[in-house]
Amino acid sequence: MKEKKFKRTTVTAALPYANGPLHIGHIAGAYLPADTYVRYLRLKGEDVVFVCGSDEHGVAITLGAKKEGVSPKQFVDKYHALMKQAFADFGISFDIYARTSNAIHHQTSQDFFRTIDAKQGFIEETSDQYFDEQENIFLADRYIVGTCPNCGNPNAYGDQCEKCGTSLSPRQLINPRSTVSGQAPVLKATKHWYFPLDRFEAWLKEWLVEGHKEDWKVNVYGQCKSWIDQGLQPRSITRDLDWGIPVPRPDAEGKVLYVWFDAPIGYISATRELKGADWEKYWKDPETRLIHFIGKDNIVFHCIIFPCMLKAEGSFILPDNVPANEFLNLEGEKISTSRNHAVWLHEYLAELPGRRDELRYVLNSISPETKDADFTWKDYQQKVNSELVAILGNFVNRVMVLTWKYFDGRVPSAAELANTSEKRARVLSLYQQAHEDLEKSVTEMIAALDGFRFREAQFQLMNMARIGNKFLADTEPWKLAKDDMEAVGAILNYALTVVGNLAIASEPFLPDGSANMLTQLNITARHESHRFWNTHTLVEPVPAGHRLNPASLLYRNVEDAEMEGQVQKLKKPVISTTPMAAESHAPKPLKPEIVFDDFGKIDLRIGTVTAAEKMPKSDKLLKLTVNSGLDVRTILSGIAKHYTPEEMVGKQVTFVANLAPRKMMGIESQGMILMAEDSDGKLRLLQPHEAVMPGASVS
């Protein structure tokens, strides 16, 4: 694609869902790269608006509120405040952090809906859906469980059975029940509106598949293309719920917009809230460049569905790029809120105060730009100590200390280093080399920023400090100080120039360190900064004769003791301190009461697994041969993700012996192995405390 000239840029960062605090995965995925990019654009002097806000609608909010015993409004108020504060404390420089429960957002979303409705209409469709009479809500698929018609798993979800992997619809479940109340739901007719995504297929092929083949990241493009190639279906955009944005139609009483429909419009309403009457040019002027920063789980929505919505509305511009990141793991495992396996942003800020740049630096240097990345505290400590402290911090410090030592804190003049001596000639040539290397790094850093390659950009920043260190080591001003102070002055003058350029260059990555450097240098450098970012060349922000402030350390080493606590916290995530995690730990609701006779019908036995193999073509099923004491039977169990066939052999298992046989993948399963399911979905065998005879009954 040809490089297009834009007048301004609208940058969005994914709206975080207001049901829990932020963790480092969120930051690394969207907010840090977005913030870095926006800071860069601002420094260039571009007209940029950076919007974000809390996503506060949806069923999960209403359920979360119920669990905490508060209203949805109170619930989102709490998490909105928490997230807004954490972002602010961390220094993410949103121009506005809005929220989707604001009136202006409701109005914007309804206007958006009305326009599309008037222009080309939505598809209306009435269907029977499960309804929880006790809670008075319609149940989304994930909130219905029942017995899987395929494998007999009694806890299959309405969309899929996690045991056998079969895709289901709620209607297929046997004995469905609501996960909210535990009650059996009833079928109730309800009308919904669907967005005709299928009508945009041809347009998407042109705009996205052809138009963004080259300039979008390969992971983003690949997934979009695959989605489009599979064919698109109309998508429901309304829900039966009393929390959300009312559907603006007279015949839509009690309906709200589906949260996925209103959430991205939140970017628009946030801009409206911020800019007032001036907002439209950030969304409707073709000379505005729209960039969405998101995590990979949001790709399809931001690259396909939202653009189609914008296109359908008709007056909006489309995203120019969607630099989605992959995921961040923590100490080799997925970040999990339910197991409290996470580093929470607000906790980090409280427990490691004054270390904002450190987290930015580490997260940026492992940024999951092309594949999932792993955050470890050991790596954090190492990167801070041996890069941020040892290379950048140390360079700045030694230049400052040298200047104070030899020139009493006054910037020495850059005397002409004529070839009057061999030593001076050498310094001159080292200077020329350093300058050339520095210019190259600056050019590459800015090119990387333009290409959303923030890891690379930050590496080039550090490279500038490396070049500075080498320059000092090569010129050895502390030796020249014995007989040629003019040369020392010239060397330090240049070294201070490098520090000044580092102060300017580090602002998008390390805002605190940047400010600290400017303070030490006693400059503001606004004009030079603008020049630096626009011309891609070194500037001279520190004039000779200028008085410096006293030297102070930029960064401190992270001591082992500081890491101890963090590592320990992850090792024993017994009870979480965060409300969100505590709530996810809550066991499933109690099922309806039964009488003893109901229980007595079930014949539970202990058996021994004599053979086990993986079912071919199945991800989840193991085929077990079980000696039940009475017979030897084949039982299929959806535990392949949790146990290998090898480890199953010889194990005693508890199983339902009188369950009607069921055929799965062509093989009959004669029973069902009992498993305990942890909050993270992990399955563990139920075994007798000590070995018993096969066939022993369980009661």
Place this chain on the structure above:
RNA sequence: GGCGAGGUAGCUCAGUUGGUUAGAGCAUCGGAUUCAUAACCCGAAGGUCGGCAGUUCAAAUCUGCUCCUCGCUACCA
């Protein structure tokens, strides 16, 4: 199961038309140095480029198969 993205030195990653001894930073080891937060600077060592097979004079790079990780698979937000 289908689709998408990844699998390159201990760690984080480069390697865009297939072509000399596969690169960088950090870590490790050795050396040098003392202005500096035992920091910096120089040097060395370290990789069967996930595996197998194929195309080719030549493959990390192309083709097929296969293994591993993550995501999507359409009403969980």
